[in-house]
Amino acid sequence: MLLEPRTHVPALARIxxxxxxxxxxxxxxxxxxxxxxxxxxxxxxLLLEGAVGSRFALTETLTRATPLILTGxxxxxxxxxxxxxxxxEGQLYMGAxxxxxxxxxxxDLPAWLLLPxxxxxxxxxxxxxxxxxxxxxxxxxxxxVVTTLLLNFVILLFVSMLLEGALKDPMGMGxxxxxxxxxxxxxxxxxxxxxxxxxxxIALVLALALWLIDARTVWGYENRAVGAxxxxxxxxxxxxxxxxxxxxxxxxxxxxxxxxxEVTGLRGYLTLDLSPGFGYAGxxxxxxxxxxxxxxxxxxxxxxxxxxxxxxxxxAMPVPNYIADVLVAASLLCMLVAGLLTRYxxxxx
Amino acid sequence: xxxxxxxxTEQAGGGPKRVLRLAGITKRxxxxxxxxxxxxxxxxxxxxxxxxxxGAGKTTxxxxxxxxxxxxxxxxxxxxxxxxxxxxxAALAAGIGMxxxxxxxxxxxxxxxxxxxxxxxxxxxxxxxxxxxxxxxELGTRFGLKVDPDAQVASLSVGERQRVxxxxxLYRDARILILDEPTAVLTPQESAGLFETLRRLTAxxxxxxxxxxxxxxxxxASDTVAVLRGGRLVATRRTAETDRAELAELMVGRAVxxxxxxxxxxxxxxxxxxxxxxxxxDGRALLDRLDLTILRHQVIGIxxxxxxxQAALAELVSGLVAPESGTVTLLxxxxxxxxxxxxxxxxxxxxxxxxHATGLxxxxxxxxxxxxxxxxxxxxxxxxxxxxxxxxRHAEEVIRAFDVRGAGPDTRTQLLSGGNMQKLILGxxxxxxxxxxxxxxxxxxxxxxxxxxxxxxLLEARAAGAGVLLISEDLDEILALSDMLAVIHHGRLTxxxxxxxxxxxxxxxxMAGQWEGVLDGAPHGARETVS
Numbered sequence: 001m002l003l004e005p006r007t008h009v010p011a012l013a014r015i016x017x018x019x020x021x022x023x024x025x026x027x028x029x030x031x032x033x034x035x036x037x038x039x040x041x042x043x044x045x046l047l048l049e050g051a052v053g054s055r056f057a058l059t060e061t062l063t064r065a066t067p068l069i070l071t072g073x074x075x076x077x078x079x080x081x082x083x084x085x086x087x088x089e090g091q092l093y094m095g096a097x098x099x100x101x102x103x104x105x106x107x108d109l110p111a112w113l114l115l116p117x118x119x120x121x122x123x124x125x126x127x128x129x130x131x132x133x134x135x136x137x138x139x140x141x142x143x144x145v146v147t148t149l150l151l152n153f154v155i156l157l158f159v160s161m162l163l164e165g166a167l168k169d170p171m172g173m174g175x176x177x178x179x180x181x182x183x184x185x186x187x188x189x190x191x192x193x194x195x196x197x198x199x200x201x202i203a204l205v206l207a208l209a210l211w212l213i214d215a216r217t218v219w220g221y222e223n224r225a226v227g228a229x230x231x232x233x234x235x236x237x238x239x240x241x242x243x244x245x246x247x248x249x250x251x252x253x254x255x256x257x258x259x260x261x262e263v264t265g266l267r268g269y270l271t272l273d274l275s276p277g278f279g280y281a282g283x284x285x286x287x288x289x290x291x292x293x294x295x296x297x298x299x300x301x302x303x304x305x306x307x308x309x310x311x312x313x314x315x316a317m318p319v320p321n322y323i324a325d326v327l328v329a330a331s332l333l334c335m336l337v338a339g340l341l342t343r344y345x346x347x348x349x
Numbered sequence: 350x351x352x353x354x355x356x357x358t359e360q361a362g363g364g365p366k367r368v369l370r371l372a373g374i375t376k377r378x379x380x381x382x383x384x385x386x387x388x389x390x391x392x393x394x395x396x397x398x399x400x401x402x403x404g405a406g407k408t409t410x411x412x413x414x415x416x417x418x419x420x421x422x423x424x425x426x427x428x429x430x431x432x433x434x435x436x437x438x439a440a441l442a443a444g445i446g447m448x449x450x451x452x453x454x455x456x457x458x459x460x461x462x463x464x465x466x467x468x469x470x471x472x473x474x475x476x477x478x479x480x481x482x483x484x485x486x487e488l489g490t491r492f493g494l495k496v497d498p499d500a501q502v503a504s505l506s507v508g509e510r511q512r513v514x515x516x517x518x519l520y521r522d523a524r525i526l527i528l529d530e531p532t533a534v535l536t537p538q539e540s541a542g543l544f545e546t547l548r549r550l551t552a553x554x555x556x557x558x559x560x561x562x563x564x565x566x567x568x569x570a571s572d573t574v575a576v577l578r579g580g581r582l583v584a585t586r587r588t589a590e591t592d593r594a595e596l597a598e599l600m601v602g603r604a605v606x607x608x609x610x611x612x613x614x615x616x617x618x619x620x621x622x623x624x625x626x627x628x629x630x631d632g633r634a635l636l637d638r639l640d641l642t643i644l645r646h647q648v649i650g651i652x653x654x655x656x657x658x659q660a661a662l663a664e665l666v667s668g669l670v671a672p673e674s675g676t677v678t679l680l681x682x683x684x685x686x687x688x689x690x691x692x693x694x695x696x697x698x699x700x701x702x703x704x705h706a707t708g709l710x711x712x713x714x715x716x717x718x719x720x721x722x723x724x725x726x727x728x729x730x731x732x733x734x735x736x737x738x739x740x741x742r743h744a745e746e747v748i749r750a751f752d753v754r755g756a757g758p759d760t761r762t763q764l765l766s767g768g769n770m771q772k773l774i775l776g777x778x779x780x781x782x783x784x785x786x787x788x789x790x791x792x793x794x795x796x797x798x799x800x801x802x803x804x805x806x807l808l809e810a811r812a813a814g815a816g817v818l819l820i821s822e823d824l825d826e827i828l829a830l831s832d833m834l835a836v837i838h839h840g841r842l843t844x845x846x847x848x849x850x851x852x853x854x855x856x857x858x859x860m861a862g863q864w865e866g867v868l869d870g871a872p873h874g875a876r877e878t879v880s
Contacts, residue, residue, distance in 0.1 A: 004379050216734055216735055218733045219733065221735055224713065224717075225713065228713055231706055232709055236721035237691075238721075345379075
C-alpha cells in the first residue's frame with residue numbers, strides 16, 4: 001500500500017473528515033457498548049439526550065465546553081506555529097491560582113475593574129508559564145514537549161502545596177481548597193438557574209477574533225509562515241524568535257484564562273480537581289478542529305457533550321461513563337487517520 | 350557500432366551481448382506520467398548516458414530499474430532473466446549496482462567497513478577481514494580506484510567517497526553500474542578521473558548507465574545517449590553520430606539560444622567585504638578573511654566545490670548571519686548585525702540556494718509568498734491588517750510579468766514546478782529595482798528553458814545597474830555570465846580574475862585547493878592541497 005499526496009483537497013473534504021472520524025469512533029465503540037450488555041442504539045440515544053436533550057443538558061454541555069474551547073484554542077494557536085505546548089493543564093492551574101490569589105480579597109475594587117483584572121492576571125500567569133519553555137526552545141533548542149509536559153506535574157504539586165498551606169481556606173473544614181473569590185470577581189451567569197456563565201461568551205469572542213487575526217493580519221501571516229516553514233520565514237525577514245514567544249504568551253494565556261474562568265464563573269474557589277484534564281482534552285479539541293479556531297468551538301462542544309451525555313447514560317444503563325473517555329480517544333485516533341486520508345490517497349502496489 | 354573489446358563475449362548474431370533490457374516501463378504518480386512506455390537496451394561494455402532535463406523521468410526510471418519503485422507497466426530483464434519488481438535485493442543479486450547522487454556511506458566507519466557491510470551473514474560471529482581487504486585492494490588496482498581501506502570515510506574528499514561507492518557496487522559483483530548525476534559534486538579533474546574509471550570498467554565488460562543533464566559529459570564519457578523528455582524516450586543516438594545542438598533540441602523540444610553577456614563598463618561599488626570572517630557554532634572558520642568588491646553593471650562569479658563556504662557567503666549577504674570580524678559595506682554604508690529584512694529594504698535582491706527549504710513557504714498561497722519580504726510595507730498592510738486585495742493584484746502582475754505558468758494568486762506554492770517557483774522568487778526580488786543581487790545556485794535543478802530565462806533576467810538587472818554576486822557550482826554557468834570570477838576553497842577566496850584570463854583547467858586546480866603556481870602573488874598561507 002502506498003500513500004500519494006493529493007494535489008487538491010476540496011473544502012468539503014476538510015469539513016467531512018472530522019464528521020467521518022466521529023462516526024467511525026462511534027461505530028468502533030458500539031462494540032464496547034454491546035459487550036457491556038446494553039442495546040447500542042438506545043445507549044447512544046440516551047447519550048445524545050443527556051448531552052443536548054433538555055435545557056439543563058444543553059447548558060451543562062456548554063458549561064463543560066467553555067474551558068475546552070479555551071484550551072483547544074491554546075493548543076491550536078501553538079500547534080499552528082509548531083510550538084508543541086502539552087502543558088495547557090499546568091497553565092490552566094496557574095491561571096486559576098492567579099485568579100484566586102487576586103480575587104480572593106487581596107484587592108478591594110469595584111466589579112467592573114476587579115473582574116477584568118482577575119481574568120487578565122489569570123491569562124498573564126498562564127502565558128508566563130509557557131514563556132519559560134518557549135525561551136528554552138528558541139535559545140537552546142530544548143524540546144518543549146518534554147518541558148511543558150513535565151511542568152504540569154510541577155505545577156500541580158505546587159498548587160497542592162499552596163492549598164495545604166498559604167492559600168488554604170481557614171473556613172474550609174480542613175479540605176485542601178482556597179478561600180472563595182469575592183462576589184465582585186465572579187463572572188455573571190448567562191441564564192437564570194443554570195451554571196452557564198459569561199466565560200462561554202468570552203471564549204466564543206476569542207475564537208472569532210483569533211480566526212480573523214490568523215487570516216487577516218500581519219501577526220497571523222507571520223504565525224502561519226513560521227509554522228509552515230520557519231527557515232523560509234527567517235530568510236524573508238520574519239523574526240522566528242519573536243513569533244515563537246508571542247505564540248507562547250498567547251497559547252499559555254488562553255489556557256490560563258480557562259482556569260481563571262472556571263474559578264470565577266463556576267467553582268468560586270480553587271481545588272485540585274478544578275480540571276478533569278481540560279488541558280489534555282484541549283489537544284484533542286484542536287486536532288479534531290484541524291487547528292482551526294472556529295472549528296475548536298464545535299469540537300469542544302462535541303467532546304463536552306460526550307462527557308455530559310455519558311454521565312446521563314451511565315445512570316440509566318449498565319455502561320460505565322468511562323465510555324466517554326474511550327469515545328474521545330477513539331475520535332482522536334480516527335481523526336488522525338481521516339486527516340491523513342484527506343491529504344493523501346491510498347494506492348495498492 | 351561499439352567496438353568489441355577484449356573481455357567481452359560475443360553473441361551469435363554478432364555485436365556485444367545484451368545485458369539489460371527495459372521493456373515498456375510506465376510509471377504514474379497520481380496524474381503525473383513520470384515514465385511513458387520506455388524501452389531501452391544496454392550491452393556489455395557500453396556506457397549509456399541518460400540525458401534529460403529535471404523532471405524528464407531519468408531518476409524515476411533508474412529507481413524502477415534498481416527496484417526502489419514498482420513500475421505500473423513493463424518489466425526489467427537483466428542477463429536474460431526478468432527481475433522481481435520493486436526489489437532492490439533482486440537487482441543486487443542480478444548484478445546491478447547503483448551509486449546515488451547523495452552518497453550512502455557511514456561517515457564514522459572505515460572504507461573497508463563501508464564496503465563489506467551487508468555482505469556478510471549476521472549469524473556469523475566474526476568477519477573475514479583479511480579476505481575482504483584483499484578483494485578490495487585487488488578491485489582498486491584493477492580499475493584504478495585507489496582508496497586506503499583503513500581511512501575513515503569522514504576524512505575522504507568527495508571524489509574519494511564516490512570511488513568508495515563504486516567499489517561498494519563492484520565488491521557486490523555488479524556487472525551493470527548505474528550512476529545518478531555522478532559529476533554534480535566533482536571538480537573537472539575529478540570528473541576526468543571518473544570517466545577514466547568508467548573506461549576501465551567497460552573494458553572489463555561491465556555496462557554503465559549514467560544519468561546527466563550536462564552535455565559535455567555525454568560527449569566525453571558515453572557510447573550511446575538516450576534522451577528523455579516529459580517521461581518519454583524521444584531519441585537514442587550513438588554519441589559519435591550526434592552533436593550538442595541536436596541533443597539540446599531533443600532535450601528541450603525546441604532550439605535554445607544561450608544568453609549572451611555583452612561587455613559593460615562597471616560603475617561604483619555596491620557591496621564591499623573587507624577581511625570578513627564567519628565562524629560556525631563550533632568555531633570553524635566558514636569564511637576566512639574574505640575581501641570582495643562588487644561594482645554596478647558587474648556579475649561576479651564565485652566558483653567552488655560544494656561545501657567550501659558558499660552557503661556562509663550567501664547567508665552573510667542575505668543578512669542571515671553577521672561576521673565575527675571584518676566589515677560589510679553596502680552602498681557606502683556599513684551593515685551592522687544580521688537583519689534580512691534590512692538587507693531587502695536597502696536594495697538587496699536575494700535568490701536563495703534552496704527554493705523549497707528557504708525560498709518559499711510551500712504550504713502558503715502564491716500571493717502570500719510574493720509579499721513575504723515586504724508585508725510590513727504600507728503598500729501591503731495598514732495598522733497590522735493585510736491588504737489582501739492589493740496583494741492579490743500584485744501577485745497577478747508578477748505572475749504575468751515573470752511568466753509564471755500554471756499559477757493564480759491563490760494557488761498553493763508547493764504545486765508549482767521548480768522553474769516556476771524560481772520565477773516567483775525572481776518576481777519577488779527583482780520587481781523592485783535592486784542594487785545588488787545575490788544569486789545562489791540560481792539554476793540548480795532547472796530545465797534548459799528556465800535556466801536561460803533566469804540568466805536573461807540576471808543580465809537584464811545587470812544592464813539596469815545592479816551588481817550581481819553569482820555563487821554557483823556549475824562552471825558553465827559561471828563562465829557564461831561572469832565578468833569577473835573568483836574561486837572559494839575552505840572559506841578562502843582567490844582574488845578576482847577576469848573571465849577571459851582563466852582556463853577550465855586552472856579553475857579546476859583552484860577548486861581543488863592547489864593555488865600555488867596558478868595564482869601569482871597569492872596571499873601568504875593560501876597554499877592548501879586536497880588531502
